[in-house]
Amino acid sequence: MTIETIPFPLPPSADSSKFRAFGREVKGVDPGALQATQFQEIEKLLYKHSALLFRNVDLTPEQQYTLVKAFDPTCESYGHGNNKTGKTKESILHPYLKTIPRVPQVQLIGNGIVHDHEGIPEAQLKHASHRTFHKSQVSEEDETSGVTRFYRWHMDAALYDLPPPKVTALYGISVPEGDKQICRYDDGTGDELEVPLGTTAFVSGKxxxxxxxxxxxxxxxxxxxxxxxxxxxxxxxxxxxxxxxxxxxxxxxxxxxxxxxxxxxxxxxxxxxxxxxxxxxxxxxxxxxxxxxxxxxxxxxxxxxxxxxxxxxxxxxxxxxxxxxxxxxxxxxPGIAPSLVYPHDWHEKDLMLFHNRGVMHSVVGHFKPGKPRVFHQCNLAASDEPxxxxxxxxxxxx
Known part of the structure; x- marks a missing residue:
């Protein structure tokens, strides 16, 4: 079956002239069971377009790890080290990542309480909120009305001892529905961006x-x-x-x-x-x-x-x-201006594969109680340096 690609659906805020090469939805292929020739094409597409989206995918943690590993076959360790994020309580990452026991390269992330998930009896997932990390916060009144912020712009990397991963795979398992929110920059520019609930925001390093x-x-x-x-x-x-x-x-x-x-x-x-x-x-x-x-x-x-x-x-x-x-x-x-941000509108069984050495991304938004969100994330500490x-x-x- 031929691999078909179509451009990402850009929000009205985006400057389409800056997204001509960025982002492609991939059709006609199962990312969890790629043939060698298919993977070669996917690899070229990823480095060319920085991010690839696969819709309605059934993907086990083992398949997700295998897919990411194909981009760097000698790698075995999660980007921050296998089983380390859950044990290093002093780390700012500790509350947000739960390791899948049988596939330690895959992390469980999201929001709310999860039971009996991939060998984890119970997990209290915590969506990263600007309230725990920013010097200032939006008012409770504004937050109730749907105002939010970017949490932290970053690429996935330990930045100590382990080389930065080449590729990250994010897989949406349970995606809450809700009204869009307004992401305010609150930096004196007046910049703001309408975003889907619980979006992951991406910008191109190029x-x-x-x-x-x-x-x-x-x-x-x-x-x-x-x-x-x-x-x-x-x-x-x-x-x-x-x-x-x-x-x-x-x-x-x-x-x-x-x-x-x-x-x-x-x-x-x-x-x-x-x-x-x-x-x-x-x-x-x-x-x-x-x-x-x-x-x-x-x-x-x-x-x-x-x-x-x-x-x-x-x-x-x-x-x-x-x-x-x-x-x-x-x-x-300048590179995170509203017109240059792609805020992905997640749906269940979406798989986003992105060139971690070519894009920056951020968690965005906040959830009201009773809005569970379950994702799997995988990246691998690379075999070489950028x-x-x-x-x-x-x-x-x-």
Whole structure:
């Protein structure tokens, strides 16, 4: 059977000119039982379009793991380590992820109480709410009327010891119905976005880079980000910005001396831009909450030996946390504008497969009592590190 693809159904808020390549619904194939030739086509489609949607899929945890593993066959560990998220209570992720016992690479996420699910007798699932993480919150009155926020913009990655996963698979098993909500940025811009209840919001890292002005493109192509050791424990006491894009700088992070034992060799430093292995495009991929330092390479020299103009022409090693966060925010905030966000309208048995090294995403919204939500999530710590810009890329954009 021929694999057919159609573009994602974009909301009225989206700028369709920025979504020409982003997102395809795939028809005519069972993602849980792909033949080798079918998988090869799916792999190319994913890296080309960043996200693939399969509707009305029956998928076991074993099949979900097998599908994700096909993109990186030597991998065996969940992106944060098998069975680790449930045991590390200090981590900000601990309340939200429950490991499927027989397939530890697959996590149970959602909202409400679940009984006898895939070997789990009972689980109290918790939908991530901005009320537990943001410095400020929307009023109870506004929340009751349907106002909400992005929780946290991120890519799936441990950011310490384990390389970032290449692909994430999200599978909707029980999806609550309800009225749409208004996601407010509350950052002084007046930006807001109508979203389906319990949406997962996606933005393209390629678009995030493409729309930057020249001076920020130059900064991005020359920069590397250093992440804190055990970043999800480090960031746990801190508060997020109202847009969900990074943290406020209040000095609340866990001191490095108070973190669990860590090794300098396991700290991760990655390029700001990650290169797509199929298209060669550059994707702006930074987890803003875990970043703690920036390394900026100097600008290429002109014929007389002097650096060109631009930000940090002589290069820099930036360790002031507020400065680092502000620069990352300046690079990323344009890319989460309402017209550039795809808020997926989940239906039961939807499978969303996305290029985790090419997109950013966020949990959104809140549920009233009695709205159970059950999803399976799978990603695998990769066998290699992300590729950064080539010398040609640096000469072109610096």
């Amino acid at each position: 678009t995030m880079f493409d729309i930057l002005p020249p001076e920020l493109k130059s900064l991005a192509v020359r920069s590397r980000v250093k992440y804190a050791p055990h970043p999800f424990i480090w960031m746990a006491p801190a508060h997020a910005k109202s847009s969900g894009l990074g943290l406020e700088t209040e000095g609340l992070e866990t001191p490095l001396d108070n973190l669990p034992h860590w090794e300098k060799s396991k700290i991760q430093i990655y390029p700001v831009l990650w290169k797509n292995p199929i298209t060669g495009d550059l994707h702006l991929q930074v987890h803003p909450c875990g970043a703690c330092e920036l390394f900026v390479d100097p600008l290429p020299r002109t014929e007389d030996g002097s650096p060109q103009g631009g930000l940090y022409p002589e290069g820099a090693h930036l360790v002031d946390l507020k400065t680092v966060r502000n620069l990352i925010y300046d690079m990323q905030r 590729l950064g810009p080539s010398i040609q890329d640096i000469l072109r954009w610096a």
